[in-house]
Amino acid sequence: MQDLVNISIPTAAGTALLGYLVVFFGLVLLMIVLLIMGSVFEKKRASAEKAAAIPAPTREAPVLTMENTLPKAKGTAGELKLYNTEPKDAAMIMAIVADTLGKPLNELRFISIREVTDDEV
Amino acid sequence: MDIMGVLQKLATESGFAAFVLTEGGWKNLVMILIAFVLLYLGIVKKFEPLLLCGIAFGCLLSNLSYFIGMGDNALYHPELWSQFLDSSSPYYHSYGHIMSNAGLLDFFYIGVKAGIYPSLIFMGVGAMTDFGPLLSNPKSLLLGAAAQLGVFVAFFGAVLLGFTGPQAASIGIIGGADGPTAIFLTTKLAPELLGPIAIAAYSYMALIPMIQPPIMKLMTTEKMRKVKMVQTREVTKTEKIIFPIVVATFVILLLPSTAPLIGCLMLGNLFRECGVTDRLSDTAQNALMNIVTIFLATSVGATMVADSFLNLDTIKIVILGLIAFGISTAGGLLGGLVMYKTSGGQINPLIGSAGVSAVPMAARVSQDVGRKYNKNNYLLMHAMGPNVAGVIGSAIAAGFLLSVFG
Known part of the structure; x- marks a missing residue:
């Protein structure tokens, strides 16, 4: 066993090289494990998406839908039209407006939300 | 009278x-x-x-x-700790002797000596860290590995400057840019150097925005810095829950000496991700982290007594620490350059420098430098992958050094 306290220069060089290789070895193995794990989950997700994409057999829809006949839910403030805006972004914008005005969301009515492009500014 | x-x-x-x-x-x-x-x-x-x-x-x-x-x-007694470490002393490894003669900071220091505080800090870091970017691009781990170059170069440099093997290992780990890891390893291998090593590690971590950009500019071209990376895949919640369990199992089996650091890091992350321990996650990343930081910082500071700090070794450590940081940055960038070439220019090499751990500062530096050359470039999430990989990489490097010199 070599003296590792008063370590010689060649031993130190060897230890440094070995250490760097060990770090690489450990992380490369971990990378392989994570890649395998990732591909398993990706496959699972792809098959779930595929299954969701196949339309379930349904009966022909009636001409008059239930939606048209039912009254709107209590507290609903009409319809909101979105132009070039994702529903998620719209929800965020409405929450920010409500917060800024200090009013509950159900007391506000949003008619439409439209993305303003750089050219329009 | x-x-x-x-x-x-x-x-x-x-x-x-x-x-x-x-x-x-x-x-x-x-x-x-x-x-x-x-x-x-x-x-x-x-x-x-x-x-x-x-x-x-x-x-x-x-x-x-x-x-x-x-x-x-005295609040801290260096002679008590010298006796504690001296195998010929009747008080060798006697916590009883320490406790019956200790000042307040000696009591605090027991937590450092026993490796408790750095491990608990790692638990908090785990609870704060989102490993999603690493999971979505596991190749980031290569950058985390490449950026440990400074650890081993500084280790070798320290041996050349006359430090013993365990001291050199403790100095080298400054290059991991990870304060708790540096403190953990130094306490085990060279406690007499704890003060200067902790100061060097934390000072250079704070100076990352100044140390890294010149090296980044030196090693990359403007074209490379402008590369816009594509969005990586979305990671599921299940993957995030399985990740800490897999990493803890895999890394600890590979290098058992990493168990305190990796174990706590991954436990904290499991608290964060599993969705049923929100209270524990909150405690780990806030209250516990703050309490431990107080004890860790004051007790590390207490070790800076004049006799052990005011000497030539401190200056050597400060210089070697800077070299370690610089070379680790260069190592990560080299890894980034290799990935840039092999991916056909799809990967921005600037994310390589984030492999030096120091979460999230190093990733922010990659983002800032990238945006300087391309206003629409958002590298932060891409750089977070190598950044958190660096935490695991520096823990593995510390584990290796501990198993060789411990």
Whole structure:
């Protein structure tokens, strides 16, 4: 066993090289494990998406839908039209407006939300 | 009552007299000035203030209360810890002896010596860290590995400068840019160097925005810096829950000496991700982290007593630490350049420098430098992958050094 306290220069060089290789070895193995794990989950997700994409057999829809006949839910403030805006972004914008005005969301009515492009500014 | 006698006793026992009357008392004065400078850097310049304020004040308290030959009122007793580490002493590894003679900061320091505080800090880091970017691009781990180059170059450099193997290993780990890991390893291998190593590690971590950009510019071309990376895949919640369990199992089996750090890091992350331990996650990343930071910083600062700090070795450590940081950055960038070439220019090599751990500062530097050359470039999430990989990489490097020299 070599003296590792008063370590010689060649031993130190060897230890440094070995250490760097060990770090690489450990992380490369971990990378392989994570890649395998990732591909398993990706496959699972792809098959779930595929299954969701196949339309379930349904009966022909009636001409008059239930939606048209039912009254709107209590507290609903009409319809909101979105132009070039994702529903998620719209929800965020409405929450920010409500917060800024200090009013509950159900007391506000949003008619439409439209993305303003750089050219329009 | 002999009033003059009492006054004389008070005068000779005071710290002011001790500066002049005790052996090396003037060195305490120098250390107190150093503590003031560190406080200035922490408070005014905001260099890692959460750590540096505690370290500086621990140093101040230690040097105000401990003078050679006047240890009765000391908050920290270096001689107790020397006996604790001396295998020929009857008090070798005797916590009982420490506790029956300890000052307040000696009690705090037991948590450092036993490796408790760095591990608990790692638990908090795990609870704060989102490993999603790493999971979505596991190749980031290669950058985390490449950026450990400075650890081993500085280790070799320290041996060349005459440090012993365990001391060199402790100095080298500064290049991992991970304060708790540096403290953990140094406490195990070279506790006599804890003060300067902790100061160097945390100071350079705070200086990352100044140290890294020149190296990044030197090693990359403008075209490379402008590369816009594509969005990586979305990671599911299940993957995030499985990740800490897989990493803990895999890395600890590979290198058992990493168990305290990796174990706590992954436990904290599991608290964060599993969705049923929100309270524990909150405690780990806030209350526990803050409490441990106070104890860790003050007790590390307390080890900065004049005799062990004011010597040539401290200057060598400061220089080697800077070299370690620089080479680790260069190592990560080299890894980034290799990935840039092999991916056909799809990967921005700037994310490589984030592999030096120091979460999230190093990733922010990659983002800032990238945006300087391409205003629409958002590298932050891409750089977070190598950044958190660096945490795991530096823990593995520390584990390796501990198993060789411990």
